[in-house]
């Protein structure tokens with residue numbers, strides 16, 4: 001899959017999530033600096049399509065109470081083991097359910113932070129899932145959305161010499177490359193923003209994950225004058241660059257439910 005070709009240097013998303021969890025924390029805490037393990041108790045997180053818990057478990061380690069909703073029993077079994085290994089099984093609950101049926105899992109307006117990562121590419125109806133997501137989040141709470149980027153995939157296929165697939169990704173309605181494509185759709189920035197806007201969430205930030213690192217071959221990494229640290233610094237800047245981020249492998253949107261009556 002082309003997204004694997006566009007590997008990233010480091011993953012900025014975990015840091016963003018820790019910052020959001022800290023912002024959601026009702027306790028009086030310092031605004032800056034990394035969150036210490038166990039300090040974010042009482043923050044309620046719902047990870048929709050959370051799979052095996054690669055995001056959920058680190059948040060639980062910080063102290064959050066995390067519910068993972070996923071359609072896959074196998075993924076939830078791995079989640080359970082991962083949470084046990086990290087010593088946070090008491091703060092992680094896995095529920096097998098469909099992403100657009102969240103009302104039985106979380107009361108309306110009860111969640112501080114909802115994650116919806118690499119799910120909207122796979123579901124039948126992304127708007128229905130986002131509608132279900134927004135009903136669970138409390139006023140002032142956050143939603144983190146991570147989706148595969150269409151333009152990053154176009155670049156990846158082009159650099160691999162798969163020009164027909166690149167053209168299909170670029171010109172097709174859903175950012176797919178034929179029936180064998182493992183994803184049902186990919187997003188560009190206007191498309192994901194429109195989806196977020198349509199459910200009444202306010203976009204707080206859009207950033208790119210894997211903007212430039214996938215364009216650098218291993219030979220250049222090893223032989224070039226700049227080290228991995230320089231590349232990581234470049235990638236971090238590119239992920240925040242308002243034009244360049246459009247070609248990222250993944251697009252990360254942080255949105256907020258407006259304050260007001262639930």
Ligand SMILES: C[S@@+](CC[C@H](N)C(=O)[O-])C[C@H]1O[C@@H](n2cnc3c(N)ncnc32)[C@H](O)[C@@H]1O
Nearest residue numbers: 049050051070071072075097098099117118122
């Ligand atoms: C690509 S994985 C992403 C996992 C995790 N969010 C991450 O970013 O690492 C997609 C996950 O969504 C789940 N999934 C797909 N369709 C779903 C649906 N309609 N309802 C609930 N989960 C679903 C899959 O079982 C899978 O675990």
